[in-house]
Structures are given as structure tokens and as C-alpha cells.
Amino acid sequence: MNQRQVRIAVASLAGLFALACVAVAWRSGSASRDPAPAADPAASPGAALWTQGCAGCHAPEEFTARLAGTGRAAAAAALLQRLEDHGALGFAEDLQVIQWLAAQAPVSAAAPEGAEAEPEPEDDFRL
Numbered sequence: 001m002n003q004r005q006v007r008i009a010v011a012s013l014a015g016l017f018a019l020a021c022v023a024v025a026w027r028s029g030s031a032s033r034d035p036a037p038a039a040d041p042a043a044s045p046g047a048a049l050w051t052q053g054c055a056g057c058h059a060p061e062e063f064t065a066r067l068a069g070t071g072r073a074a075a076a077a078a079l080l081q082r083l084e085d086h087g088a089l090g091f092a093e094d095l096q097v098i099q100w101l102a103a104q105a106p107v108s109a110a111a112p113e114g115a116e117a118e119p120e121p122e123d124d125f126r127l
Helices: 003-030 045-053 061-068 072-086 091-103
Strands: none
Touching: 045 091, 061 072, 061 091, 072 091
């Protein structure tokens, strides 16, 4: 390959790279600046599973207070065992129901605003 062909190939690649940079900058600048809508907790899979399997006999308030307190890990484990024994859902569905119930917990049962809650002894991870 002679030098002329190499120069043409390099210039073509540099031009394509510059064009790609301009296209990315234009696309990111023209993207919508509106924030993404918040996820509706009622539209979660746990809500549908709760309605399907549990809502006929139970109210969410029976479980939400325990899932928001300081012993939430133990309450979640006990509720998981209860769902395994009592419910007709599988393990993954049980976890989705527990997650949905924990999201429904009253704010007053949570830690005070601005105060960081201490991790529980069995909770190895902290965000």
C-alpha cells in the first residue's frame, strides 16, 4: 500500500470519527431533559401478586409495620416462612410480595428524617 492510500484511509477514518462525535453530541443535547417518571408502586409485580393471592383475606397493614421497624430482617424472614407454608406462590413471587409490602410501610415507622439507621446484626451490607 502506498503512502497516498494510507493518507486517504487515515483521513477517512478521522472524518468518520469526527462525524460520530458530532452525532453523539447532537443526540445528547436534543434528548429530553424531563426526569423519568417515578415508578408507581401499585404497578409493581408484587402488587399484582398481592391482589391475586393475598388481598382476599389480608390487608397490607397487617404486615407493613413489622417490615418497617428495627427488626425488619427477622420480620421478613418470618413472613417469608409464613408465605412458604400458607401461600400458593413460589419463592420468587413471595420475595416480590415482601418487597412490595416493605415499600408500603408507613413513613412514621421508619427512622427519623436525617438520621441514618444503624444496620442490623444480620445485615452485612449497608448503602
